[in-house]
Amino acid sequence: MLIGRDPDRLADTVGWIADQVPGGPIRTVLADLSSLAQTRRAASEVAELAPSLDLLVNNAGVLSPRRTETAEGHELTLAVNHLSPFVLTEALLPALATAGRARVVTVGSSSSDMAAIDPDDLELRRGWFMTRAYARSKLASLMTALEIAPTLQVSGVFLNVVHPGLVATSLVRGGGPAQLAWQALGLVAFTPRQGAETPLRAALAPELDGVSGRYLKPRGTATPNRRALDPALRARVLAATRALL
Ligand SMILES: NC(=O)c1ccc[n+]([C@@H]2O[C@H](COP(=O)([O-])OP(=O)(O)OC[C@H]3O[C@@H](n4cnc5c(N)ncnc54)[C@H](OP(=O)(O)O)[C@@H]3O)[C@@H](O)[C@H]2O)c1
Numbered sequence: 001m002l003i004g005r006d007p008d009r010l011a012d013t014v015g016w017i018a019d020q021v022p023g024g025p026i027r028t029v030l031a032d033l034s035s036l037a038q039t040r041r042a043a044s045e046v047a048e049l050a051p052s053l054d055l056l057v058n059n060a061g062v063l064s065p066r067r068t069e070t071a072e073g074h075e076l077t078l079a080v081n082h083l084s085p086f087v088l089t090e091a092l093l094p095a096l097a098t099a100g101r102a103r104v105v106t107v108g109s110s111s112s113d114m115a116a117i118d119p120d121d122l123e124l125r126r127g128w129f130m131t132r133a134y135a136r137s138k139l140a141s142l143m144t145a146l147e148i149a150p151t152l153q154v155s156g157v158f159l160n161v162v163h164p165g166l167v168a169t170s171l172v173r174g175g176g177p178a179q180l181a182w183q184a185l186g187l188v189a190f191t192p193r194q195g196a197e198t199p200l201r202a203a204l205a206p207e208l209d210g211v212s213g214r215y216l217k218p219r220g221t222a223t224p225n226r227r228a229l230d231p232a233l234r235a236r237v238l239a240a241t242r243a244l245l
Contacts, residue, residue, distance in 0.1 A: 001049060001050060002014065003029045003030075005033065010030065033079075033088075034074075035071065036083060036245060040087060042088070052095060055102065055103050057105045058088060058104070058105065061107060064077050065174040075128070075133065078123055078137045082241070083244060085141060086245075089104055093152065093155065105162055106141060108145075108161040110163045112139035113224070113225050114135070140241065142215065142225070147231075149213035158208075158210060160202045162215075163198070163222070164197075165218045167194070168192065198218050215228075
């Protein structure tokens with residue numbers, strides 16, 4: 001099952017998957033994941049189509065060239081990279097728990113490794129900069145994931161966060177120097193197929209069965225930002241996240 005915001009790109013992806021794995025039914029759910037209302041509606045549709053769900057991959061992400069707010073008033077980067085996957089994961093917990101043993105893979109980023117975070121200003125109303133907003137959103141996502149992982153585990157839901165490596169994708173859009181620099185980095189980056197390997201490992205590897213609360217990189221388990229290891233700060237970020245929903 002795929003969630004996407006663009007019908008044509010969803011159809012292309014369905015076609016690509018059908019070519020790789022013929023025969024399997026592929027369902028699609030249309031939703032703009034910058035909207036928490038649409039995220040919740042998408043979760044309901046997914047749960048209706050699949051009341052028992054054994055895998056959720058939170059992959060959608062954005063690196064916005066300028067500070068914009070969604071119609072719901074959230075900073076776009078935080079909404080897509082952190083609030084939406086958090087909402088989706090919590091809304092799909094009953095379906096995941098029904099599977100008996102399920103995995104959640106949240107695609108994070110090593111940009112979080114050196115980021116700072118202020119639970120009172122997750123939306124970066126002060127000092128917004130594109131890479132700072134991106135790194136902070138990924139750190140907030142990692143911190144809340146690590147904070148809720150033990151609770152999920154009780155229901156047989158195992159949640160890990162993955163950095164896929166530097167991957168030549170269309171993450172940086174909108175032209176200008178940022179996109180040019182991104183395209184140059186693409187020359188030394190993983191291909192999308194290589195970039196999928198670590199998320200796929202988190203989703204499928206038998207040795208990660210029952211493993212939860214890890215931060216995985218292409219070379220294996222990594223130590224996250226020291227802020228993510230501070231339980232009091234993690235709890236504040238979780239509370240601040242819930243307050244935004
Ligand atoms: N590329 C890297 O080096 C790198 C490194 C670390 C982490 N990551 C993470 O990897 C994940 C995938 O990114 P990517 O590099 O593959 O970039 P990408 O090619 O731009 O893919 C991002 C995906 O997110 C979707 N998306 C963005 N905003 C959305 C929205 N509002 N609603 C629904 N879908 C939305 C995009 O859909 P559309 O096609 O409709 O735009 C696209 O499918 C992201 O979480 C990113 O932060 C990437």
